[in-house]
Amino acid sequence: MNHTSQAFMNAATGGQPPNYERIKEEYEVSELGAPHGSTSVRTTVINMPREVSVPDHVVWSLFNTLFMNFCCLGFIAYAYSVKSRDRKMVGDMTGAQAYASTAKCLNISSLVLSILMVVITIVTVVIIVLNAPRLQT
Numbered sequence: 001m002n003h004t005s006q007a008f009m010n011a012a013t014g015g016q017p018p019n020y021e022r023i024k025e026e027y028e029v030s031e032l033g034a035p036h037g038s039t040s041v042r043t044t045v046i047n048m049p050r051e052v053s054v055p056d057h058v059v060w061s062l063f064n065t066l067f068m069n070f071c072c073l074g075f076i077a078y079a080y081s082v083k084s085r086d087r088k089m090v091g092d093m094t095g096a097q098a099y100a101s102t103a104k105c106l107n108i109s110s111l112v113l114s115i116l117m118v119v120i121t122i123v124t125v126v127i128i129v130l131n132a133p134r135l136q137t
Helices: 003-008 020-030 058-066 070-091 093-136
Strands: none
Touching: 003 070, 020 093, 070 093
16 A cells, blocks of 8 residues: 555554545535534525506596596496505405506596597597588588
8 A cells, every 4th residue: 555545544543444434524514513603593584575566547537437437337347446446455456456457447448439439429420510511501
């Protein structure tokens, strides 16, 4: 045997080579052990509830109620928007989303039908004005 292998085989190991896995484990334990400083490391986990933003469309419904209230759709949309806001304040996000979706559909319907009525009214007035000279003769 050469000189380096004889250094590992001494009386403490009983003449056998050292267990390399045991040395590795001891190294990992000492490396991952408690912190060497006097202060201990603490971690704090705070579970923050995710804020779900549910639009309630109250402003849009109020606008449709005041200015484009075709067949009272704007007023009905406003009622559903208020219900959606109430559900959101209670914490029922599923109910708030359902009422908000209904309010959105009613607002879109009210807006489209009101704009359509304005366009039809303007076209009718223009046709009547252009045909008025013919009706007098």
